[in-house]
Amino acid sequence: MSQDDEKIEKEMSGHSYDGITECDNPMPDWWVWSFLLTIVFGFIYFAHYESGAGPTLKEELNLALKAIEAQKQAHAPKLMETEETLAESMKDPSVAAAGAVAYAGKCAVCHGQELQGQIGPNLVDNFWIHGRATRTDIVKSIREGIVEKGMPAWGAVVSQDELYALAAFIISKKGTNPANAKAPQGEAVD
Numbered sequence: 001m002s003q004d005d006e007k008i009e010k011e012m013s014g015h016s017y018d019g020i021t022e023c024d025n026p027m028p029d030w031w032v033w034s035f036l037l038t039i040v041f042g043f044i045y046f047a048h049y050e051s052g053a054g055p056t057l058k059e060e061l062n063l064a065l066k067a068i069e070a071q072k073q074a075h076a077p078k079l080m081e082t083e084e085t086l087a088e089s090m091k092d093p094s095v096a097a098a099g100a101v102a103y104a105g106k107c108a109v110c111h112g113q114e115l116q117g118q119i120g121p122n123l124v125d126n127f128w129i130h131g132r133a134t135r136t137d138i139v140k141s142i143r144e145g146i147v148e149k150g151m152p153a154w155g156a157v158v159s160q161d162e163l164y165a166l167a168a169f170i171i172s173k174k175g176t177n178p179a180n181a182k183a184p185q186g187e188a189v190d
């Protein structure tokens, strides 16, 4: 008997059928473990999605649709934004109050703590470079910035609520005449 034959003899399972004898070739350990893991995974998967917190396919679809809807809302053109809708959004005093906080953190470095102007223009005098200081003009300046002149565009940085709040705060401070005000820039508006 050759060495190979001996080896095969040892591995015989002792099971023979129609003269064909099977070898006993156990699956490799990694295979057995992967197999057991798939069973464990199966149980966890089933428990999570069938009786646990996992969403059903329908719920997953609804979540995805909601996310799409939210994206759409966020990018919807601001067609409905008029002086009146802006006035409505800004009329609650808490809006301007929220704007004060945002202003201190984001704008005061350039426009001054009291909006008196510094690197950027005075925002409480009667002189405006861009537009005539309507709510629409101010919202536009903040949203789109005047990038080439050093005024960043904030539309992509702050939420729409925060944007309105900032504008409301600026408007609420109109005519406060702070100390060390920067010289007027732009056109006089009334």
Ligand code: HEC
Pocket (backbone or CB within 6 Å): 103, 106, 107, 108, 109, 110, 111, 119, 120, 121, 123, 127, 128, 129, 130, 131, 138, 141, 142, 146, 149, 150, 151, 152, 154, 166, 167, 185, 186
């Ligand atoms: C890096 C400095 C800088 C920061 C920060 C900054 N601005 Fe400005 N801003 C400017 C400059 C400079 C201008 C003037 C642009 C020009 O000359 O056309 C300006 C212009 C404006 C105008 C238009 C003024 C006009 O006379 O028409 C508004 C409104 C305004 N900024 C609001 C804000 C608000 C609100 C913030 C905070 C969210 C802010 N800015 C942050 C530099 C800045």
